Every structure is written in C-alpha cells, then in structure tokens.
Amino acid sequence: MASREVSTMIKQGFISDPTLSLSFSPSRTTLSSRPYSPSSSPPPPTESARPSHNNPTLFEMMSEEALRGSKTIEESRKKTQRRVAKFLTELKAYNFKNGGQGLSDVKLTVVSRDGYRVAMDVHRRVLSEKSRFFAEKLSQRREKGVSHTVEISECDDVEVYVETVVLMYCDDLKKRLIGENVTKVLALLKVSAAIMFDAGISSCLEYLEAVPWSEDEEEKVVSHLSQLELDGSMTEVLQRVSSEPSSSARSDGILLNLLSGVLQAKDDKARREMKTLFSRLLREDSFDDDNRFDFSKDTLYHLCHRCLSSLVLCLSEATAIDGSRRDRGVLMAEIAREADNLQWIVDILIEKRMANDFVKLWADQRELAELHSKIPTMYRHEISRITAQLCIAIGRGNILVGKESRFSLLATWLEALYDDFGWMRRASKSVDKKLVEDGLSHTILTLSMRQQQAILLKWFDRFLNKGDDCPNIQRAFEVWWRRAFIRQYTDAEDSSQLQITVCSYPS
Numbered sequence: 001m002a003s004r005e006v007s008t009m010i011k012q013g014f015i016s017d018p019t020l021s022l023s024f025s026p027s028r029t030t031l032s033s034r035p036y037s038p039s040s041s042p043p044p045p046t047e048s049a050r051p052s053h054n055n056p057t058l059f060e061m062m063s064e065e066a067l068r069g070s071k072t073i074e075e076s077r078k079k080t081q082r083r084v085a086k087f088l089t090e091l092k093a094y095n096f097k098n099g100g101q102g103l104s105d106v107k108l109t110v111v112s113r114d115g116y117r118v119a120m121d122v123h124r125r126v127l128s129e130k131s132r133f134f135a136e137k138l139s140q141r142r143e144k145g146v147s148h149t150v151e152i153s154e155c156d157d158v159e160v161y162v163e164t165v166v167l168m169y170c171d172d173l174k175k176r177l178i179g180e181n182v183t184k185v186l187a188l189l190k191v192s193a194a195i196m197f198d199a200g201i202s203s204c205l206e207y208l209e210a211v212p213w214s215e216d217e218e219e220k221v222v223s224h225l226s227q228l229e230l231d232g233s234m235t236e237v238l239q240r241v242s243s244e245p246s247s248s249a250r251s252d253g254i255l256l257n258l259l260s261g262v263l264q265a266k267d268d269k270a271r272r273e274m275k276t277l278f279s280r281l282l283r284e285d286s287f288d289d290d291n292r293f294d295f296s297k298d299t300l301y302h303l304c305h306r307c308l309s310s311l312v313l314c315l316s317e318a319t320a321i322d323g324s325r326r327d328r329g330v331l332m333a334e335i336a337r338e339a340d341n342l343q344w345i346v347d348i349l350i351e352k353r354m355a356n357d358f359v360k361l362w363a364d365q366r367e368l369a370e371l372h373s374k375i376p377t378m379y380r381h382e383i384s385r386i387t388a389q390l391c392i393a394i395g396r397g398n399i400l401v402g403k404e405s406r407f408s409l410l411a412t413w414l415e416a417l418y419d420d421f422g423w424m425r426r427a428s429k430s431v432d433k434k435l436v437e438d439g440l441s442h443t444i445l446t447l448s449m450r451q452q453q454a455i456l457l458k459w460f461d462r463f464l465n466k467g468d469d470c471p472n473i474q475r476a477f478e479v480w481w482r483r484a485f486i487r488q489y490t491d492a493e494d495s496s497q498l499q500i501t502v503c504s505y506p507s
Helices: 058-097 124-130 132-138 158-168 173-177 182-194 198-210 215-228 231-238 248-263 268-286 297-319 328-351 356-363 366-372 377-396 403-427 433-444 449-469 474-487
Strands: 004-008 021-024 106-112 117-122 148-155
Touching: 058 117, 058 158, 106 124, 106 158, 117 124, 117 158, 124 132, 124 158, 124 198, 148 158, 158 182, 158 198, 173 198, 182 198, 182 215, 198 231, 215 231, 248 268, 248 297, 268 328, 297 328, 297 356, 297 366, 297 377, 328 377, 356 377, 356 403, 366 377, 366 403, 377 403, 377 433, 403 433, 403 449, 433 449, 433 474, 449 474
Parallel strands: 106 148
Antiparallel strands: 004 021, 021 148, 106 117
C-alpha cells in the first residue's frame, strides 16, 4: 500500500531539513531510507607489502591515519549500539511491567545522518498521551486494528531520541534522571521540547534546577535554554544566573561594603585570601570590555582616603607614645596593616587605570611623610612600597600624569624610599629589587634635565655611602650623563648651563 505523508518534522534535534517528512503507513510499507550498512575498513597492509626501509612513506602514514580514524568511529558506534540495546531492553521491561498496554501498534524507526537505524515497537496510545506532537499527527489516522510504521530521519543523536521514547513509558521520570550528567539531560530536554513531551520537559528542567553546574555546564545550560525558548518554564532554572539589571550606584555600594570588610578583617589569613580573590576577579574583569563590573573610581578613592587617615592617626600616636599608653608593637602592626591595605587599593587603581589622581594625592601627603621620618625603619618601610608601586607603574606607562606631579611625588617621598630600601628588600620576598630600580630610573628620566640632574647627583653621593641599601639607578645616571654631555639637545630659549654640583631639589 502506498505511503501517506503525515508531517514534516521541523523540530530541533532529529530532523534539520524542513523538506524531510515523517510518514505513516500500514505494516507492509517500504521505508524510503536505505538500510544501514557499516562501512568496511580498509584492510591493514600485510608485512610483505610494507617497504623494507624504516621510514614510512606518505601513503603509509595516510593509510595508518585512516585506519586509526575508522577504528575510532567503529568503537564509538559499538558503544552507541550497546547503550541503545540497553534502552531497548528497558523499553521491553516497561512493556512487560505494564501489560495493560497490549500489543504494540506502531513501529517507530529512528535513522541517524550516517544511516544508523534503530527500530522500536511502541504504542500509539502512549505516544499520543505523552507527546502533543504525536497526538496531533496520530489523530489523523484512527483506523482500529491497523499497525503503522513511523520513520524519523536525519537524527542528530539516535541514542538520545531512543532514550526519550523510553522516558515516555517511565512512571517516575525524576528518579530515572538521577545520576545523569547535565549534558545528557540537556540533550533529552532538546528532543522532549521538539516532540512536545511535556512531562519530559518538566522533569529535565527540575533536574537542571536541582543539580550544581560547572562553569562549562553553566554556559551550555544558558545557551540551550535560550535556543529552546521554553517561555516561563525555564525561569526557575535560570534564577541562579539571572540578576536584576545592575546600576552604577548599586555596584558601588556592593563593592564598598565588600572591600571595607576585607580591609577591616580581623583574621590576617582570611584577609590575605580575600585580597587575592578580589585582585583576580577585578583583573579578569579588566580584560572583558563587554561584561565589565560597573563601578566608579570614587568608591576606591573613598577607601584610599580612609586608609590615609588611619595611617596619619597611627603615625601620630607612634611619635607621641609613652610607656603608659598603647603597646608599641600593636601600634606598629597597625601601621604595617594600614600600609598593606593601601598598597592593595593602589594595585586595584593601577589595574583599573584609575591611578592618575592618586599620584597627586600621594605627593600631597607631606604631613604623613614628615611623621614617617620619625618612625623606626623596621616599622615604616611598608609605606615606602607605595611610592615604589607608583614609580613602577609610571615607568611602565600605566600611569599618565604631568611632569609637575611626577616631580612632586619624588620630592615628597624619594628620600623616604632611599632610607627604607634596605629594609624593603630584606624584609619582604615580594619586593623585586630590580623592578623597583627600573621603575625609579624610568620615572626620573621623564623629568626635565634640571630635575634629573638635581636628583641623580644627590643619588650619586648617597649610593657611594650606602651601597646596596640604596637603589642602584646607574642606568638612569648613564642616560642623564649622555643627554647632558654627549648628545646635548639645546633649547634655544633656555640659556641656562648645566653644572655638576650637589644641590637641593629646585622649587
């Protein structure tokens, strides 16, 4: 009897070409798809056919590669066949358990793109009750006592489609999905949505809502659900990744509370761990222009001012301390802690390209610099690391400020950096001596020749007396020397002459 066309399968997951149709016919229908015939692998070359030399020819290499590829495909096919056989056994068990279904009246055949086909004996009543798609199509043919053959061609994944049919016979779908992985459930959801298997859709969504996801799985879940367009039914699943639209004020408030909590943490180990975490998160955010965490620099500068105020207060107490007041060791620990906090905020400012204003702010801390000079070096050297941070960033071009701000920075803090340098490199393994010296050299060389001369001649005298306890900026000295006495670019408007004398910083 001639086949009669019923429907064009346009759903995702098992027919991609809208011109391909799912057809029903009485039991003696001849299926249009050609039977699956496993491709035969090329026979491996015999020993006698191999050349006697050790180096394989290009033809041999290509043949061996093709052989390995065919073996891999064959192994994959065998695994799929074993899993499909398991599902078919499960389907028979359900049929036996539910004997009330009677004899099957539909032969459902699923065919993959490469011709692999699986036939199942199923029941029209089950398909119609579970799937709105099959209910609509099968309702067009209600002849009693007539069995039908249904073929679904061009399936992306035969195994998943067969398992979805098995799920239609399962009484407890949620229990059946326990132990499955997210990728498999997403595939089942895709087929369930394609055939409008509502119970399958809801069970898959319940599973996805309940289990944890890895980051890769999270991307897959969001991508699949957006493609399937399941309307409100997927809202519960996506609640763990969906949030209200973020505003700058809201982001600032959250960031300020979190960073303040880190700065005020009582447990030093936890504080260090959270600093590392936030630094990594904000660094990742810097590389993603499309998905930046939106906050204003005012939030970070608010924290900077708070740390500066705390440092001034601690240093003021330290200079006026006596035996009847706070323990000196506790106070010095607070100074180191506040300096470390400020270093962390400055690192974030530099990473977020917001540190320009901080150079001027730090250069203006003359009261703090004066108090700094009155505290023993072993307690204050962490403060000088902030100056080193800024010089390194300026030397790398990560901070762009005017010449006046650069010179003012060194005028306020360079002597303190010289005094603390020996302690900095001995007390902290994280201080890179060469990095600090290079950053300082580059910063000095961005100044005017008069300013370079004043700074480098003072350094020259200091280095001769202090040695390794003073930063070695010989490279800057060499460059200045060549500029001053060898290459000599003269400014016509500047009639002043450079002289080698020890002098104070020009005002």
